[in-house]
Amino acid sequence: MAATTSAYDPGPPPGPVPAAPRAALLVLADGRFPAGGHAHSGGVEEAVAARRVVDGATLEAFCRGRLHTAGLVAAALAAAAALGTDPVALDRAADARTPSPALRATARRLGRQLLRTARATWPHPELDALASAFPRGAHQPVVLGAVVRAAGLDGADAAHCAAYESVSGPASAAVRLLGLDPCDATRVLAAVAPAVDRTGAEAVRAALRVPESGTGALPAASAPLLEIGAEAHAGWPVRLFAS
């Protein structure tokens, strides 16, 4: 029998390819993006020690709580930065929304690490300007929004990335801290994914109000136990994670 060629025919090109970048967001949101996140637990180390997080179900509750508080605030800050709001004003807004000095220090350290990696990844004059304005680091969500801009992404991308990070960090830390089945941790992330999407959308709506109403339009939800836990954790002599 004569060899037949494949029946597959891609056909003519389908017209202009949509220009919206998407893969850059995957690069940025990848847990392996080398910006220091691996050394931080997002408060889950303290919650594990206090036995508030012991398994997949309690990890999910922790993640939902963090998403709707710190995650929402981070997502709105990131979206506003991505939409071009002045980073100095946003950084002040982030300070005002972060009562714990330990968490403020962590946010700045992670912002500085992210900026270092991003400037090597997506060189952009706005990132250089941000680095000169904040040599010791700006709050990580503010930097994230600026990086999203430099990567050609938009406010919704920034919000989703920040909201997702607010739960993905604790989930991977819980795998190390509890010996949790990694599939359980990933299932938790899938279960909270619709809430991550809703949080991202809510954050963008708030960020869109900033040009008219100022940074006061940004959400100021806070999780007192995360703030208190972070202060306690910072004083531990022996710990696996930096925060």
Added chain:
Amino acid sequence: MHLHHDTEPHGHHGAASGGGHPPVRPDGTRRALRVGLGGPVGSGKTATVAALCGALRDELSLAVVTNDIYTREDAEFLLREGVLAPERISAVETGACPHTAIRDDISANLEAVEDLEDANGPLDLVLVESGGDNLTATFSRGLVDAQIFVIDVAGGDDVPRKGGPGITTADLLVVNKTDLAPYVGADLARMAADARLRRGGLPVVLQSLRAPDGVREVAAWVGARRAAWVAHP
């Protein structure tokens, strides 16, 4: 016992950048040489760092970055020993994964190096210790310019034979605690021969830090690397 006097640069030289300092400072001089020390738990990395500081601090402006698994033991040991002023020692927290912090995500280490330079002025040499990890933990070339892998005779004299990237590719392999060989029945000649076999022409030093000036050969190797580094801007 220095098996090879080979101080030629190996590997990718001057490649360390990774969003870190450019190899040349604005005034045209080369930035500090960064040397990583890795190897299994308890092999003598911190003791080697402390001895190197003692041997080199009079001629070079030095700083140390430690990467502990879950404590600040290494940094605190160096502080207690008083080998360097406290502002020359910085501890990076690694989220229980030193190998990640020295290889896959070096941002915190690069920052620590930058902060040490800011606090102490131009440095000649920065030693970066990785907390004891496994035999596959090696440093990124974006973080260090040369790496030393430290094993000890008490960890088993078959470790050089087993190989792994640290043993085979480090710029210098140190077999430490030779003073313990008689007590643990380790065959030093065999360790040296196996290491030579695994490493092609790369140098190996057998040392005991219990001996007077036990770190001499490693200090000489670091000094030669530093001289070669400064000579090619």
